[in-house]
Amino acid sequence: SQTIHQWPATLVQPVGSPLSLECTVEGTSNPNLYWYRQAAGRGLQLLFYSVGIGQISSEVPQNLSASRPQDRQFILSSKKLLLSDSGFYLCAWSGQGAWDTEAFFGQGTRLTVV
């Protein structure tokens, strides 16, 4: 069966420090991968998606970047965190078939920038 791992679960970082959140998927190949951010009362905002190794698309301009060095590994990074980067970050995957519209989520990372 497929599983998705996301870590760390919580993170407190000072303003201006770097960030690296990692997500890995097991039990499937060639998944679509996603990073979402959830801010209070604002639902889920899609930040990045990837349809293959090295293929990253950004949905919104921001202080963050994403990379996919391996088929089932997705990394969210920042060189210098801002206070506004605080939030709950969720990694997700889906299949690439036309009918594979369901997304499967990791447990999330609560990032607090202080």
Place this chain on the structure above:
Amino acid sequence: GEDVEQSLFLSVREGDSSVINCTYTDSSSTYLYWYKQEPGAGLQLLTYIFSNMDMKQDQRLTVLLNKKDKHLSLRIADTQTGDSAIYFCAEPSMFSGGYNKLIFGAGTRLAVHP
């Protein structure tokens, strides 16, 4: 662009029925989804409905789809305190290359009180 809208809060008494409503924009969506998020956790698929159906029932859950009005609802019968969570409505959207992503509503926070 695609948009999914939901009310933000719903408060019900334990044992009553809860109805969470959602409107969506993409009439070509194949599936429509309801996800549940418990505090501090990722999203889990609760139920879904195929676009050629009007209703789907799964134990205490009933999903109603009105394609003409692009309206989706989730009814939870005999609501329990364990149902307290945020419920997200989601519809798939096609992005370039023919791949899918999910567009989420802002989420409805359901509070169940004794």
